[in-house]
Amino acid sequence: MTKRILVLGGGFAGVACTRKLESHFKHFSEVEISLVSEDNFLLFTPMLPQVASGTIETRHIVIPIRTICKKATFYEGRVKNIDPYGKRVALYGTNEKRGINLEYDYLVVALGSQTNFFGNQSVESNAYTMKTLNDAVVLRNRIIDMLEQAENERDPILKQSLLTFVVVGAGFAGIETAGEILDFLHDAKKHYPHISENDIKVVVLEALSIVLPGFSERLARFTRDKLIQRGVDIMLNTMVVSFDGSEVLIKDAVDPTRTAVKDPNMRSLQTKTLIWTAGVTPVDTIKNSMFKTDRGRVMVNEYLEVPDFPGVYVIGDCSLTIDPSTGKPYPPTAQNAEAEAKTAAYNLHATISGKTKSKIDHVSKGQMAIIGKRTAIAHIGGMNIHGFVAWCIWRTVYLRKIPKLNKRLRVLLDWTADLLFDRDISRLKIIRKDQPIDYKELDEVDDVW
Structure with missing residues (x-):
């Protein structure tokens, strides 16, 4: 019998989980994996400020999801609502395409976060x-x-x-x-x-x-x-x-x-x-869902599973995951998101294969931040490093984390050009069209055919 796994979210957590699932189930023809994301690319957010400063070209920190997730069926769309009782997820439609419903047996929610203005x-x-x-x-x-x-x-x-x-x-x-x-x-x-x-x-x-x-x-x-x-x-x-x-x-x-x-x-x-x-806060889709939340984040157990809905896992920024070593929630970082993705993928494989699930027990590998002018700070392996050496470490680590070799080379060329030439000061005039309206879901349209 076919098992359908649906992953929501194309950020670090969603893409990492999908790739791990593809690895776990590469020889399982009866397992179908689907991924839903608003964008058809993974955005490498640690380098976003360098795009704003003109150090890196825009396209060089986006990796097309279809090039890194080969087995999964990909849907570009925005999640409208999640029905954990009916095991169904509705996607918004636009004036170019109809909204659809996706059914699942197992669900991974990794919808990330949005900017928190605290009501201002x-x-x-x-x-x-x-x-x-x-x-x-x-x-x-x-x-x-x-x-x-x-x-x-x-x-x-x-x-x-x-x-x-x-x-x-x-x-x-x-x-x-x-x-x-x-x-x-x-x-x-x-x-x-x-x-x-x-x-x-x-x-x-x-x-x-x-x-x-x-x-x-x-x-x-x-x-x-x-x-x-x-x-x-x-x-x-x-x-x-x-x-x-x-x-x-x-x-x-x-x-x-x-x-x-x-x-x-x-x-x-x-x-x-x-x-x-x-600050950031979980997306409205999570806040308006049927899941129990605390300050907008979905409460999960040590297996990253929603207690009221077995087979539903929530990871990344929208998950309230407790660090067993500190008793406090994991911070909403890419490093933690990828660790949770790995655990969720393993537990899905364990569930389908009849094995024992694993508890989340992620230990931070360190923290780094670049503060401009070839200067950074880093806390790695218990050591505090700052200055030019930390800047070199930051670039080396994050360059290796980019999933595609061609993107790594492009970023490396951008950094080299920044050392040799002045930054471009051309201002691009971008005019955004109105957002497309929502159309009826596919099953409702089917009723009149």
Whole structure:
């Protein structure tokens, strides 16, 4: 009897799980594997800030899913809803194609996350984000647009606001984005004779009292000192109140465990560009599903299986997976997503083959972050490394993680060209069409045939 395994999500978790399933079941003709993703490519997100800064070409960090998942049937589409009782998943239709229903025997949910604005509507409406490939391209165009406008601006106050770039969030994405933006601005200013280094301002806002939480205090301090030395203004214990596209209103962050003795100090920054990297949250499809969630993430057992629905596994950013060594949830990182994908694939193979399932027991191999200007930090094998050596390690490790050799070579060539030539400052005008509307699902259309 045919067993149907359906994987939802084309990110690190979904693609890694699909590839492992293909390996486990390569000699099982009775097992059908299907993968659903909104995009037909895997986005290598660690290098996204380098796309925004023009260091790497856009196409070089996307790997077509069909070239790395050969056995699985691939569906490009967006998940509309998940019915774990009927074991069915509905995909949205568009004006080009009809929506369809996919039935399964086993399900792996790896739908990832979306940007979390914490209910701040003004920020959501006016801020730039760094989550998708489109975000990186749009941000790069925005930076170049600000340089072009500031070059011939005679009002010093307006010119300063055009050249002030505010990054909210001092985690991995925020710090790496700030470093890349600063590098790009300093390299590009040579083409703008009326813009000096003193005109350029990059500000990082963080609600916590530290940068890069999760790293050792020594590496976090090194990162902060290095960025400040290079000219980045880091404002800790600072929260964003609102942003209208021209002014960001901020206030002092208040520790919720303590009683405030006075009202937070409210002030403002004049900027035309605010980049929001302050957090992620599971996608709405997960939040609106029948699964039990905690802060939007699906609660799973030690086998990564949803207790109420045997045969349904949830992995990656949308899974609340507990680290047995710490008793705390695993952080939403690509490394953890791939580890969970490996465990889920093994457990599916064990279930179908009648073997014993394995519990999740992933130990982090380390952490790395690039902070610009050929400088990085790394915590590997219990050692704290920073500076140029850490930068070389970062590039070596992530280059090896790219699944396709041709993409590795293209990225390597981009890095080499960056050492030899100036970055391109052409601004690409991209006009997006309206989103296609949703059409009826296939089985509903069938009723009238």
